[in-house]
Amino acid sequence: MKRIYLLFAALLLISSGASAQKKSNKLPSANPSSSSVNRPKLIVGMVIDQMRWDYLYRYANRYSNGGFKRLVNEGFSAENTFIPYTPTYTACGHASIYTGSVPAINGIIGNDWYDPQLKRNVYCAEDTSVTSVGSTTVAGKMSPKNMLVTTITDELRLATNFKSKVIGISLKDRGSILPAGHSANAAYWFDAQTGDWISSTYYMTQLPAWVQDYNKQKHADQFYANNWNTLYPIDSYGQSTADNKIYERRTRGEQTPTFPHPLKLYMGKNYEIIKSTPYGNTMTLDLARHAVAAEKLGQNNTTDFLAVSCSATDYVGHQYGPNSIEAEDTYLRLDKDLEAFFNYLDQTLGKGNYLFFLSADHGAAHVPGFMKENKLPGGLFDDAPVVKDLNQIFNEKYKIKKAIITAMNNQILFDHDEISKSKADFEEMKAFTIDYLKKQPGIMNAVDLNKLSGTTLPEQIKKAITNGYNARRSGDIYYILLSNYFDGTSTGTTHGSWNPYDSHIPCVFMGWKVKPGKTNKTHYMTDISATLAAMLHIQMPSGCVGEPITELTHQ
Structure with missing residues (x-):
């Protein structure tokens, strides 16, 4: 009788172990909703x-x-x-x-x-x-x-x-x-x-x-x-x-x-x-x-x-x-x-x-x-005549037909290849451009993007320009317009500042x-x-x- 009891107990243990092994091998649910990570639908x-x-x-x-x-x-x-x-x-x-x-x-x-x-x-x-x-x-x-x-x-x-x-x-x-x-x-x-x-x-x-x-x-x-x-x-x-x-x-x-x-x-x-x-x-x-x-x-x-x-x-x-x-x-x-x-x-x-x-x-x-x-400050700025005048000045001084390729996104972009060929002093050209821009109605300031950290701009504006500057895609000089001035027409509005x-x-x-x-x-x-x-x-x-x-x- 004792031998039969021991045999029954052994079979019960084997059965329980197999059941536990089967449960442990069961794959987790594929339903993400059962996951511990709760997310919206x-x-x-x-x-x-x-x-x-x-x-x-x-x-x-x-x-x-x-x-x-x-x-x-x-x-x-x-x-x-x-x-x-x-x-x-x-x-x-x-x-x-x-x-x-x-x-x-x-x-x-x-x-x-x-x-x-x-x-x-x-x-x-x-x-x-x-x-x-x-x-x-x-x-x-x-x-x-x-x-x-x-x-x-x-x-x-x-x-x-x-x-x-x-x-x-x-x-x-x-x-x-x-x-x-x-x-x-x-x-x-x-x-x-x-x-x-x-x-x-x-x-x-x-x-x-x-x-x-x-x-x-x-x-x-x-x-x-x-x-x-x-x-x-x-x-x-x-x-x-x-x-x-x-x-x-x-x-x-x-x-x-x-x-x-x-x-x-x-x-x-x-x-x-x-x-x-x-x-x-x-x-x-x-x-x-x-x-x-x-x-x-x-x-x-x-x-x-x-x-x-x-x-x-x-x-x-x-x-x-x-x-x-x-x-x-x-x-x-x-x-x-x-x-x-x-x-x-x-x-x-x-x-x-x-x-x-x-x-x-x-x-x-x-x-x-x-x-x-309503007697509030604001106005328009047109970059086209500014670029035209600067290109004319640089052509007369350095014999470069189009030193400035374009002005866009509040930036001046120079033709680096042509300036290099002419052996012109690029740093001198940038300094002149910045000085020229600062004298234009509607412009608050202008900075050399490669020397931004050394400018006296308020930190908030300096940080904003830095965050917007991509070395491969941005220009050479950034100009900041006066409050509520923008480059546009007299009708409608725009943004960008x-x-x-x-x-x-x-x-x-x-x-x-x-x-x-x-x-x-x-x-x-x-x-x-x-x-x-x-x-x-x-x-x-x-x-x-x-x-x-x-x-x-x-x-």
């Missing part, structure tokens, strides 16, 4: 092109409760967020938000720059090795190859072994391509020649069926049919100047820059015009909704990323200025579009299951005519793991990617110099 990054920080509050009395007000009330706002470099342009802003880096590192020093090796201007997203998809025009010969580092969207793809879907959408190619990053599944932008949303062979060989179907509906023509009139009675626009101002730019075919804008004139003819109306933003967010539905973004087991840039605000701002009724109406309409977009995300993914952030690539200066009208009206931008997070709150501590646009990396527990982009917004991440 979807991240939506939204860049509002040319949105000054004060626009969060300027029109607040007319905003709905579900748009910008919901963002501010339910979200966390870093109220004192700045662009840490100059010049402040669209491509630089989008690249720096998503790389957490600055032009000195990411290489995107402007929308365009002069390449001394190619001896021509280069567009930030140009790529002659690819072709258009969805169009027979050259508008699709674009890719992110000129951006030298990774983006937060790239890092999400890397962290999930490329299971996460990343899609970029914007009217502007650069507003879609740069945020989506190098490894994106897709980027779509608007071809103004055809009125269609397109891509490039960098991403795909043909448009997906849902984009083709969207294009067939010709939404631009549908909006043109309604013209552009104010959303509310025109005399109720209390944050704007009068409608008819000589410093606002007329659209071709219009007698005055006033409401209603007769968009029917352009149906089936000119799709460029739709970008300078609030309907450009409406179409962008509509396509974004279609992307969420068709690509099932945030509806699988891996976190996806949708990068959206609303560019119509920039086109409207450039044409009419920050104090126009057109600008006010555009933001009031965008507020309603934003509310509808939030409601769609709530219904599709569930409130609190997605992480949303909003920022801007730059702000805007007031129109000089408006400033003069270090000043707060161009560099103070919104930075608001809402949704997944975000508690309502505000901070007035100084932050920078480069902190956005660093914050996302901290929240998602993924690596920062490869050139990131930003720091997490700890007031948000430590809540």
Whole structure:
């Protein structure tokens, strides 16, 4: 009996051991939702092109409760967020938000720059090795190859072994391509020649069926049919100047820059015009909704990323200025579009299951005519005659026909080859140019970019110029304009300076793991990617110099 008992016990131990061994050899679940890393279903990054920080509050009395007000009330706002470099342009802003880096590192020093090796201007997203998809025009010969580092969207793809879907959408190619990053599944932008949303062979060989179907509906023509009139009675626009101002730019075919804008004139003819109306933003967010539905973004087991840039605000701002009724109406309409977009995300993914952030690539200066009208400082600067005069002086003294190749991005670029051949004293030429520039109306100062550290510029401006300087792509001399001066025309406005009206931008997070709150501590646009990396527990982009917004991440 004792022998039988011992045999039974031995069999029981063997059976238990085999069972334990079987359990220990069991593979871990492939479902990311069971992982210890908790992430949202979807991240939506939204860049509002040319949105000054004060626009969060300027029109607040007319905003709905579900748009910008919901963002501010339910979200966390870093109220004192700045662009840490100059010049402040669209491509630089989008690249720096998503790389957490600055032009000195990411290489995107402007929308365009002069390449001394190619001896021509280069567009930030140009790529002659690819072709258009969805169009027979050259508008699709674009890719992110000129951006030298990774983006937060790239890092999400890397962290999930490329299971996460990343899609970029914007009217502007650069507003879609740069945020989506190098490894994106897709980027779509608007071809103004055809009125269609397109891509490039960098991403795909043909448009997906849902984009083709969207294009067939010709939404631009549908909006043109309604013209552009104010959303509310025109005399109720209390944050704007009068409608008819000589410093606002007329659209071709219009007698005055006033409401209603007769968009029917352009149906089936000119799709460029739709970008300078609030309907450009409406179409962008509509396509974004279609992307969420068709690509099932945030509806699988891996976190996806949708990068959206609303560019119509920039086109409207450039044409009419920050104090126009057109600008006010555009933001009031965008507020309603934003509310509808939030409601769609709530219904599709569930409130609190997605992480949303909003920022801007730059702000805007007031129109000089408006400033003069109100006895405020401001004006125009034209670099063309300055370059012409300097080239004439250098030709007479050194026999160099064109010593200065161009002036762009607030920089003077010399022809180093020709200067070397002439055996001219380059240091002497730069010193003369700086002295000459300082005497020009509208210029505050000018500096040799190779001797920036030794200048007497205020540290904030010196740092901004340093962060914007890329040794391979930047010029030789940087000139700083007086407050509210810019190189442009007497109608409309632009941007590009270090000043707060161009560099103070919104930075608001809402949704997944975000508690309502505000901070007035100084932050920078480069902190956005660093914050996302901290929240998602993924690596920062490869050139990131930003720091997490700890007031948000430590809540």
